[in-house]
Amino acid sequence: MSEQQLPVVVIGAGPIGLAAAAHLVDRGLEPLVLEAGPSAGAAVREWSHVRLFSTWAEVVDPAAEKLLAPMGWVKPDGATYPSGGDWASRYLQPLADVLGDKVRFGARVTGVSRVGRDRVVDAEREQQLFTVHVVNADGTEQRLTARAVIDASGTWSTPSPAGGDGLPALGEKAAAEHISYRVPDFKDPAVRARYAGKRTAVVGSGASAFTALAYLADLAKEAPGTHAVWILRRGIGGSTFGGGESDQLPARGALGLRAKAAVDDGYASAVTGFRTQAVERDAEQLVLVGEDGRRLDPIDEAIVLTGFRPDTSVLAELRLNLDERLEAPVELAPLIDPNVHSCGTVYPHGAKELAHPEQDVYVVGMKSYGRAPTFLAMTGYEQVRSITAALAGDQDAAERVELTLPESGVCGGAGLFDEPESAEESGGGCCATPAVVQLGVGAPITSGGC
Template sequence: MNAPTTTELPVVVIGAGPTGLAAAAHLVERGIEPQVLEAGPAAARAVREWSHVRLFSPWSEVVDPAAEKLLAPTGWTRPDPAAYPSGGDWAELYLQPLADALGDRVRLGVTVTGVSRTGRDRIVDADREQQPFVVHVTHAGGREERIFARAVIDASGTWTTPSPAGASGLPALGERAAVDRITYRVPDLKDPAVRTRYAGKRTAVIGSGASAFTALALLADLAKSDDGAGTKVVWVLRRGISGSTFGGGTADQLPARGALGLAAKAAVDDGYADAVTGFRTEAFERDGDGRLVLLNEGGRELEPVDEVIVLTGFRPDLSFLSEVRLGLDERLQAPVELAPLIDPNQHSCGTVPPHGHRELSHPEQGVYLVGMKSYGRAPTFLAMTGYEQVRSVAAAIAGDLESADRVGLALPETGVCGGAGLFDAPDAAQADGGGCCAPAPQPVRLGTPAAVGDAAEEAPAGGCCG
């Protein structure tokens, strides 16, 4: 059977999260039919999995303008722009209504297993750009299907591929075998079963970004509660402690994000968490009681812990894109033109310049990675960035290059945006006045207790922002 001509085809959007649904809204606004493919049973599957976590961005910054226009005729009421939604709020009050407004353009229970050019593997040049894309999918019941598309926008995010605890980027020795004691998500301590798992236990939190701050603050609150007596946290960092460790604090233009860092600092200052610096996890072992012992690259070990929460970031799943020609930075796994603009060694959330379809383009014309996935392993992503990305991409697909090239975005400065490269670099001094990286890992107590804001929760890295 001959494939339809390209102009008759929809644009396939992979993922019905915040950025994917926004992409569909912008395409509809341009008169282009999207087909949104979502592996989960409902829109915003990843967001729902961290429904207990509060965003550090207010409603005013997490609603896409084109999506709002699409929602307006349905009677949708925008939540208080100044309020901070939880993941559950975001999903139920905005993302699900948006998916409903898009109707049958959103297909659920559909997993993308491959993307290619019709009749052309990645080797073949002949007439390549004239061929439609073909997207192979598997339905929840196992049925396979192929879908032809004029362009492909991959907004599948990075939620399903968290980074491991191992400092080498690979799972530490024994990490897979210790899966019964390890989680890679911020725990929902309002869930009675989850609360029991951590109450009165010694837990290691590995990571130094917003998700780790959230876990520290939540576990500290548990330790203060009547049912949490004896709860203790060991915060494991690969770097030392410096003035920037806890983000922008009161100087952060996103106040809730600053408060999150202050809450994490208070957890350490108040003695609920010990910070172990300069520790690069290389192995997990079990003691005689089945508790986990973390060892670093030099063989030094920490005292046994009952549970481990690994919050070391996320990485993109590129497996189903193996037959299209991507141009990715060798370090960040982000588009080569975008990578230097988001390099966490150089940029924070607020210093990432506006970017659009040109920076998101690949050698394979017509395929775009957007949203958190476009950032590869960089953790500096905000929802507003994804919305501007898909506005530009939709305009480019529609042939309106003037609009597509007119990108602009004002991002709030400072905050918790460092990446692994930045975090691993030696710091000049720690907050306690010592050297950055002690010869042997050791607990660190910080100096002056800090004030804690009301917003002590934050969406996980890559999850909060689509």
């Protein structure tokens, strides 16, 4: 088989991985999508109860729609907001079905390298194809050969801990049965029973934290004694609750307003400047201890939503050039760095910014952002459009920008993204001094919601 006949291996059958496959097909290239889970959007299905703050019009890739339309697929109303479950069942799975045997489920990638070359060897490196090591659902191992590799495996499996130093707090692992690192499904009666009438700490300041606060506030209206303790590593400023009505994604702005309303209405109390050092037992409850020595009142449960981080271990034998802070490609990192990222949007980017010293290897989607919080699905679609153009030799298309991103309406960008992967709070980068928010006045929910 010639190099041109070999597939481009795409790791992950989520929104961006399947979009990459659709663009490869559109370019006349052969994709092979390897998905560890049993179905398309396996990670998305785990947050099926959470509603996106982008509309259907913004989360369907154009190349994917081009493949789906001849099969009788009807695009959902573009002005409505899908849940994760809707996204997976009404778009991702049909797309995988259309791609057919170009998508393989139950195939976990365990490593990628150059054929016969570990990361140390220079000799004739660029002339070697890629070898992709796979373990199938039945335990059998395979070695696949690829002309290029696109890693769209996401970050869902590697949530960040409660510890303020990026490591698990003392006692955090021992208290695991009382800690969730995902937004719970409060429609589930068992989940509601777990949190009803309880004090729950919500650690984090991104979209996921807003969602949890809103859910707990709704539960408190039905179950007296339910209360959220919102733990923030920084103070409360003008951008804490997002852009509100100034956000060009209305549902994203409304989500922040719902979180603010939870605090204003007394269903949640905010603890600011608190970096968790330890999680201690107090009979059947937990006590959070801060680095400054503060000990909070006992809680019953904790929902830790401090972000996710990329696991690049399967690419360990390849030569990647990642930013030392964000673990994002070095050319992309300055565009998304929450330490310095200012007002407005993240500039659309593609093959150039996502390239590595190892030619024809790309990390895309949420994983490409490393630990940065500002990812949107439409950003990932633009990434793979550009990358597939580059792989097809169309440099003009690869360098062309075909996306305009919506303004967030805030300075900085912490927590503003589609998938419910709340980012660790950033500590600055605002283009103006944030105003102090006077809590106590309820904010109306104008539209949308998570």
